[in-house]
Amino acid sequence: MALELICRKLGMTQIYVDSGECIPVTVLEAGPNSVIQKKTTEKEGYTALQLGFGERRSARMPKAMVGHFEKAGTGPKRALQEVRVTDEEAEAHEVGTEISVGIFELGQRVDVRGTSKGRGTAGVVKRHGFAIMKRTHGTHEAFRHGGAIGAGAYPGKVIKGMKMPGRMGNARETTLNLEVVRIDSDERLLFVRGAVPGHRNGIVRVRPTAKTSR
Secondary structure, eight states: OOOOEEEEEEEEEEEEOTTSOEEEEEEEEEOOEEEEEEEOTTTTSSOEEEEEESOOOGGGSOHHHHHHHHHTTOOOOSEEEEEEOOHHHHHTOOTTOEEOGGGSOTTOEEEEEEEOOOOEEEOHHHHHOOOOOOSOTTOOSOTTOOOOOOOOSSSOSOOTTOOOSEEESOSEEEEEEEEEEEEETTTTEEEEESOOSSOTTOEEEEEEOSOSOO
């Protein structure tokens, strides 16, 4: 368990590092996150922080949620998510306080989790990378089909998990072990090397990586 930060994906660009290398980066609007509620082992059975990010008009929220935010001393938030933390981390953050991009360091490795772009219904070539059939020797009308999916005489059924056409994207994805290459505390921006899941203005969560090596 580690403290996470709710961010907004602004898009991708390129930056030059001290070595002169031009690298692709994703720019994230990193907080600040407001602590809306604390969950404790004694009351809820686990320890967590409920974090809010972004601003939202009160008229567009249920009165119960507006009261929930007012109780924490903050205005309505665009995103409200819960983060599992240790008891020590929970004690270090009180309700109503803010968590900024300062929890990350330059060169640190992080994991970014978000919802991937929805691509709708896709075939096996686009969805799973199947090869297109040869367009010779009598092949017709099935150049992008998946071919036979049966399992033969036994067990006589389609095996569970078979790669087939279906909905592509719009699923929770995590990109692991990305490097933090720049931090702009004044503008509250976090630059991570590479791409992260989701579309522009999508909500993502950034945490210290779970990997122990590159």
